[in-house]
Amino acid sequence: MNNNSEKVKEYHKSYYQENKQAYLDREEKKKLDPVWRRARSEQRKAAEKKSGKYWARRKYGDLIARKLTVEDKKCQVCGELDGTQFHHVDYLEPLFGYHLCIKHHREAHKDPGMLMNIKAKDYGQSQ
Numbered sequence: 001m002n003n004n005s006e007k008v009k010e011y012h013k014s015y016y017q018e019n020k021q022a023y024l025d026r027e028e029k030k031k032l033d034p035v036w037r038r039a040r041s042e043q044r045k046a047a048e049k050k051s052g053k054y055w056a057r058r059k060y061g062d063l064i065a066r067k068l069t070v071e072d073k074k075c076q077v078c079g080e081l082d083g084t085q086f087h088h089v090d091y092l093e094p095l096f097g098y099h100l101c102i103k104h105h106r107e108a109h110k111d112p113g114m115l116m117n118i119k120a121k122d123y124g125q126s127q
């Protein structure tokens, strides 16, 4: 009897592990599927729209990006010129924030305090 229930336990354990692996494999494959990727990016866009982030980005992009030179947009932390992004302090103020390279933008989201001694750009006032 005892022996048997041990076996049953073992069976369940390995069944679970196999399924977990199959599940992970499926998840990995899903990421390669363009249909799934598109669906996920649509989901993200919808979430951003809701949060106001999308609107802030659009507004910033429309009004400012074209007028700024590469030099204007350089990372305010390290001076990187390539592929910088605008970090919004508050999405309700889409023209107020920092130009940051991808690396420092990521860091700024983890540790907003790192921007404390750097002056934010305020493009709202010159409009």
Ligand SMILES: [Zn+2]
Binding pocket: 075, 076, 077, 078, 079, 080, 100, 101, 102, 103, 104
């Ligand atoms: Zn940087």
Ligand SMILES: [Zn+2]
Binding pocket: 086, 087, 088, 105, 109
């Ligand atoms: Zn940001």
